[in-house]
Amino acid sequence: MSWFETSIMARKGVAKGRPGARHRISIEDQGTFHYVYGPYADPVLEVDPGAVVEAETHDAFEGKITKESDRPTEILNFPFLNPQTGPIFVRGAEKGDALAVRILSIKPRGPQPVGTTCLIPEFGGLVGTGITAMLNPPLPEKVRKLNVDEQWVYWSDTLKLPYEPFIGTIGTAPEIEAISSLQPDYYGGNMDTPDVAPGAIIYLPVNKAGGYLYLGDCHAIQGDGELCGVALEMPATVEVQIDLIKGHGNGWPQLETETTMGFIGSARPLEDAARIAYRELVRWVAAETGQSVEDAYMLLTMCGKVRLGNMVDPKYSIGASIEKRYLK
């Protein structure tokens, strides 16, 4: 038996974690991409719980940065950044439920060099930005285009980095807000958390009927914090299996892997992102194990794990988790 049989998705999903009908959303199917997470767009696809969806995604620059001599400030047109595929309407999803999204695979899509990273003025973790407003001169703009295959990222002639793909931006629609796909929040969005990778299941709060699942912004590899503001951005083909957990009631994205259970918080300052993730986790551990909140809090002071997603987006993201073996 695979660990998946014991996951929340398999145990509590409407489809019991069983794969249902297959669907595909190509770039052409999608047509118009979305730059906000919101309820005002028409779904590009409607599915039943259990659906397996293969979706094509653009990179965060919508493929406009094609060579190392390109200048991002001349090419990029804020706020039309980080284009998202979707939304996908999940039948039966209602406010208070959660969408369970199991990530099956992520593959680079399109001609080489398929990966892009760059330095953009007023953006990044170690420079002044529009929010952390400084008077210092910016660093120079810079673009790197890198070859990527399903095994390696080719940084230079002498250095290759492992292909460790994940979905940078995934989430549901807020109930009445439509928020830039550059931002992460309680509904998911641009969390840029490397653990949202093949093999993991993410549980996203449903805020309105149908859930409205969006995704995009795949990364071939990313360090903790997405330091310079972008990762190795790539267009991708993503395969996910979608299920529905009725009444799951999580207020923030929950992430399950074979060995861990956690939550992702997004906020500024960074300690507030950590507090959100850990408070959700404390309460979940207490409820799951029958311990008091105080005991769960003390258990996590012993063995909680933190993953920094991003420290560059409009809100920063942190995941807090516990190994499942400590939950017995």
Place this chain on the structure above:
Amino acid sequence: MSWFETSIMARKGVAKGRPGARHRISIEDQGTFHYVYGPYADPVLEVDPGAVVEAETHDAFEGKITKESDRPTEILNFPFLNPQTGPIFVRGAEKGDALAVRILSIKPRGPQPVGTTCLIPEFGGLVGTGITAMLNPPLPEKVRKLNVDEQWVYWSDTLKLPYEPFIGTIGTAPEIEAISSLQPDYYGGNMDTPDVAPGAIIYLPVNKAGGYLYLGDCHAIQGDGELCGVALEMPATVEVQIDLIKGHGNGWPQLETETTMGFIGSARPLEDAARIAYRELVRWVAAETGQSVEDAYMLLTMCGKVRLGNMVDPKYSIGASIEKRYLK
């Protein structure tokens, strides 16, 4: 000559600061109120620059808290909070312009006690919240209903406070986002800054054609920071004169009074709100006076003034200003 003749609005407005046609938006005219600042709503009114608009606003609770025994957690239905009047479409307004809004008067509206303040669990400046997530037990819920007239706020039998009204929430629509009216940002919104009061002119960035002006959330009085999360909330009748500054190009709300010129920044942590406001101001002082950015920065280290708007909303707001007499 009034100082107003020398204001940006009078000097650079399309209507040269001259009052034009009068309009009125009653509660009934408005019909459906808005809980987001966004481009997806239909304008309730379309005006030319110079228009004088008398608008009725709800209080932040849409009038649902009527007595001191009410419990906010039972009555309030997040995210349907802080209802906004508008949007008002201003003819000729285009991205890159600014709407100039001169606040003429703010009067309490409706039966006494017209003012409401309260303690709401997980909300406020000195308690854990959904963002600054804590495990501590909350403070008890509490409601105070206070009489208000155009002179006083009646706190108790022995203490009355001055009536110092202002508009808590005012702004334009983002270009593609629709953001909760509980949040302030670059387009204005829920800044809760007491200087946005009768006599002042606020210049709001236009992000899409028509500008889409929203307003609401008037306060009869408020301390710096809006400490417990709400001020003395009241339904009101607001009179404003609207003009249009073509190509004004401000990225954040600019606030002009008889004696001061400033900007309002909104962000977390609070120092980032201050940085935004001050960076805008440094650049504006430099451009206006012909000094270098470095000299403007040093001048403001001598005589910049800061007003804390709120330290309780999803982003905190700070205004930074300089006395006009130092700009010659």
Place this chain on the structure above:
Amino acid sequence: MSWFETSIMARKGVAKGRPGARHRISIEDQGTFHYVYGPYADPVLEVDPGAVVEAETHDAFEGKITKESDRPTEILNFPFLNPQTGPIFVRGAEKGDALAVRILSIKPRGPQPVGTTCLIPEFGGLVGTGITAMLNPPLPEKVRKLNVDEQWVYWSDTLKLPYEPFIGTIGTAPEIEAISSLQPDYYGGNMDTPDVAPGAIIYLPVNKAGGYLYLGDCHAIQGDGELCGVALEMPATVEVQIDLIKGHGNGWPQLETETTMGFIGSARPLEDAARIAYRELVRWVAAETGQSVEDAYMLLTMCGKVRLGNMVDPKYSIGASIEKRYLK
């Protein structure tokens, strides 16, 4: 009767606010200056409550920046910055008491141009620093030397600014720590809060026997936030009257003026400085007026005032206050 007769100092001081013996500390008396607030230095003066002390202070650069062509990075020798006069041992002061320091006068001292301001790389409110670490290039170094008299600060041929002097750094020794005089904290220190000016009384927590009062770093004028990192720094002659409040028990500096009562908090991020100041004030208002903490919290949401001291030092400082007329 002057308001001073009703102050905490006059009502509760050991000397009942009456001036006692006069003392003087010249630069020569002081000899060695101090760069930390701590208990390890020998007192330069021992006084009884009531003492009036005239103290000479250096500017924050110890007078080393003498002309506009000086380069701070070549002249300043970190951590030997912000030299402090003192410590003054106050007889009878014990842990849990407060020193009351009434500021009588502050006069510029020495030859013109007596005032210095400057831009120092990696220091200031709108640039990357050693703590808010950035990769951006720094702004250029720059020094301004300005004439100052007891009426004006002479910014340029066409602009003079009012002389609004205050003590930038004042406090007691921690019990066992010795902390850089560049930092503010619970014992006072480098708060850079313009309200610590002639006419005001500051109540500083006593952490060890004798209190160990230090002071220095006078400013001829300063805007809110001390934006570029320094104010208009000047050597000064300061006259203060010192009293002792037994068992006052304040955990943070308390500031009283003719019309206001407040507290100063110092922390990062900036909202934590505000929280500290406001929590002290809420509790004080509740205790003083007999209201519940909840009512005091709601009263301050109506009429609390905030003054930003600095947003550039190792901890940021904010003062929160209430008008005394609201305390009846």
Place this chain on the structure above:
Amino acid sequence: MSWFETSIMARKGVAKGRPGARHRISIEDQGTFHYVYGPYADPVLEVDPGAVVEAETHDAFEGKITKESDRPTEILNFPFLNPQTGPIFVRGAEKGDALAVRILSIKPRGPQPVGTTCLIPEFGGLVGTGITAMLNPPLPEKVRKLNVDEQWVYWSDTLKLPYEPFIGTIGTAPEIEAISSLQPDYYGGNMDTPDVAPGAIIYLPVNKAGGYLYLGDCHAIQGDGELCGVALEMPATVEVQIDLIKGHGNGWPQLETETTMGFIGSARPLEDAARIAYRELVRWVAAETGQSVEDAYMLLTMCGKVRLGNMVDPKYSIGASIEKRYLK
């Protein structure tokens, strides 16, 4: 050949990484413990580079919490917390050098239950504190005493956690400051970073002659962030090998393991801790590999790793690192 032969310590240390004379500091040898990191204490031991020191440490509560019915607020006497063994004077160490401290072993010391964890009011990552000041009621005090051996921590009858010991507090003296051992900063101190564990080498900036090495506060296990404010605190016997890197010039603690190289930053808010650690690392990677700072910044956006030390101390600590295999 062990990886250690290629470490900075072995390559650049005065003793070339070779173990020298053995020393021992027992509880009795130490006599008086220290609660500040500073230059005002007399060294308890003077050693040559290469020295191997076995030091006994108290737990953070100095052993005063002996049973689960103890109440920390009645027993603990702030600021006399987190007692430190040392300082150790290293001959030849001068300002600008680094002490290299290789952690050889950490063993629990004393009778069972040797481990202590607890909830202390106004302290911890998910409660209001003296700095993040709240009005909420505190959580109840709570103490857990746990058996610990060199293999396991015995949380309950059904759950044991791995023994993963590390040194919570280690560092050198500041040049003129004496700072509470509860705080981490540029000189090390209370970083509470689990990677400071047996097998690792930490390079600590020398700020004054002799370096003045302090250590204490060992933890049997700790999660990322030290969530409730304390880990599993234990008295310990620590064995370290000390070397001296002349002119190493690191401004913050550097941490080397078999596979990684990193830096630890400490600041509030948490993003500033991350910025410090990552800026140090960017510059180090650039210098070490001959890449530009911009390229090093982009490389770390691909493969930088972050470890959250603590989010509860007066400053928060974050380690940022890179795998050595990416440095070729």
